[in-house]
Amino acid sequence: MKKIYLFLLFGLLLAACAKDDDKQPILVTDIVMPAAGTVFNPGDKVTIKAQGFQTDDDVMFEIYWPLPDEPVLNYQGYARGVLPVMLEQTATSITFLAPGHYPASTTKILLRRAGDIMTLGEIAVSNGQAPEEFQLYGITNSHSDTGHDNCIEHVNLTDGSPKNIVKLAEDQKDFSCVVNAPESQRLCGIQTKDGVRKVYCYDLSMRYWKDMGLENILTLCNNTDGSIIAVRQISSNEVMLASVAPWIYTREPNLSHRYELPAGIKPEALTRYPGIQSSASQLLLSADNGNNSFTPVVLNLQSSKVHVGEQIQATALIPFWTITDKKDNGTTKYVRTGGYAIVKTDGQTELRLWDQATMTLKEPFATFPNPARSITMLAEDTETLKLYVLFDTYRGGRLIYAYDLVSKDWQSVPGIGYSYSEIVMAR
Structure with missing residues (x-):
């Protein structure tokens, strides 16, 4: 019985450690994302408000879209580490252009500072792919x-x-x-x-x-x-x-x-x-x-x-x-x-x-x-x-x-x- 308790305790400790590892750093606070349900077109201006942005902060995108050929498996196409077209960055907000050149997507906005990365939120972006014909x-x-x-x-x-x-x-x-x-x-x-x-x-x-x-x-x-x-x-x-x-x-x-x-x-x-x-x-x-x-x-x-x-x-x-x-x-x-x-x-x-x-x-x-x-x-x-x-x-x-x-x-x-x-x- 003692061995079983020790095993359960060890499992709980591992789970706690895993949760600590997954926990993101708090780089900014009071985040205000665009209104829920908003779908941006590629090139639209997007503003995210928060307290504590710094001049040397970097912004990155992770872009995800469904693959229509595999709807049952729910596979996704993705592009990570995409750099945005930044328009303005202050201590209380960032403004950038919604990404283009991808299928209709969910775009995750990441804030990077000195090796730490924080997820600010997600936006929906409509299709921006090139037309099939010239x-x-x-x-x-x-x-x-x-x-x-x-x-x-x-x-x-x-x-x-x-x-x-x-x-x-x-x-x-x-x-x-x-x-x-x-x-x-x-x-x-x-x-x-x-x-x-x-x-x-x-x-x-x-x-x-x-x-x-x-x-x-x-x-x-x-x-x-x-x-x-x-x-x-x-x-x-x-x-x-x-x-x-x-x-x-x-x-x-x-x-x-x-x-x-x-x-x-x-x-x-x-x-x-x-x-x-x-x-x-x-x-x-x-x-x-x-x-x-x-x-x-x-x-x-x-x-x-x-x-x-x-x-x-x-x-x-x-x-x-x-x-x-x-x-x-x-x-x-x-x-x-x-x-x-x-x-x-x-x-x-x-x-x-x-x-x-x-x-x-x-x-x-x-x-x-x-x-x-x-x-x-x-x-x-x-x-x-x-x-x-x-x-x-x-x-x-x-x-x-x-x-x-x-x-x-x-x-x-x-x-x-x-x-x-x-x-x-x-x-």
């Missing part, structure tokens, strides 16, 4: 020359109707060279602040702007794996590459090369259009020489070599990427390649691929009677390969057509009179 966005900026408000809009590809996403402030009006890292739900472009070209990204899920901390940027380029590369000026005739998008794991090309631009190519000539990575070793850029003249500029990603193509008499030279097929031992393979949209001085647009072996432009594979302003690629599968092109008209306003690389014809996007200077596919 979406088309139009950017009206200071280069648009239409008199419309500077803004970012979503274009409905079914009926062509635009939906305002965000208005550009006065110091954002030149937001340009816009690209997207797929699934990031971010539009990244260049803004000039105090005379310095910097990279800013707009988060489509959380609806806020982020300064990416990169300066003296000439243009942005889409990498073959979906990441974003910035071309940064480092001297009067030299550039280097820098990574922009840390949201996805990628194998980036060597970014340590310094590229010396040849005489006649000024760094500022590379600022008009976004560039693209054509293959594993080539980055296609466009140099505006002025006087209706452009030059293809190709950076070798495996060395410091710069190739300058023949000067072209044109009013625009816009890099684009696309997918082409080729036969290999009877098997069809699809490969990414690059090209340029050339607007001739008579206003006609030619779409031409770049020959990576000869370092020259191939003959046009498509033409259009109007001058192009911007071009973006949609590649969902081998049956959905389209180049969307924004064209000027001669009656004011602009229109959008898609060149279907499978059926090899032009397809109109409903609507006319678009004010955009750029379009971009994103998700």
Whole structure:
């Protein structure tokens, strides 16, 4: 009997120790969470009140969501250690943006101080995931020359109707060279602040702007794996590459090369259009020489070599990427390649691929009677390969057509009179 009592006593001691270990430190008191039942949208402001917040406190999220494939087992997806976008932190409150990019979730808010962690409470957040399909966005900026408000809009590809996403402030009006890292739900472009070209990204899920901390940027380029590369000026005739998008794991090309631009190519000539990575070793850029003249500029990603193509008499030279097929031992393979949209001085647009072996432009594979302003690629599968092109008209306003690389014809996007200077596919 004594052995049984000793065993029970030992068990109670272990339980007491376990409870002490689970007990959280009290870092703040009088916590006031948002009203029960409130469901926040990603990017909504959330304020938690309490007494005793300190300036060196850190806030973290633990995000949990149900897995619909396993409802009976009640499995949950989760993300831990997520850092919030903080707006304000005082001794009596913290304010942050509700997290985005996740399914509808329960988000636990944790306060960390010198190694101690306290749970403040939980909030409900609605779905903030990227849409399953790519979406088309139009950017009206200071280069648009239409008199419309500077803004970012979503274009409905079914009926062509635009939906305002965000208005550009006065110091954002030149937001340009816009690209997207797929699934990031971010539009990244260049803004000039105090005379310095910097990279800013707009988060489509959380609806806020982020300064990416990169300066003296000439243009942005889409990498073959979906990441974003910035071309940064480092001297009067030299550039280097820098990574922009840390949201996805990628194998980036060597970014340590310094590229010396040849005489006649000024760094500022590379600022008009976004560039693209054509293959594993080539980055296609466009140099505006002025006087209706452009030059293809190709950076070798495996060395410091710069190739300058023949000067072209044109009013625009816009890099684009696309997918082409080729036969290999009877098997069809699809490969990414690059090209340029050339607007001739008579206003006609030619779409031409770049020959990576000869370092020259191939003959046009498509033409259009109007001058192009911007071009973006949609590649969902081998049956959905389209180049969307924004064209000027001669009656004011602009229109959008898609060149279907499978059926090899032009397809109109409903609507006319678009004010955009750029379009971009994103998700």
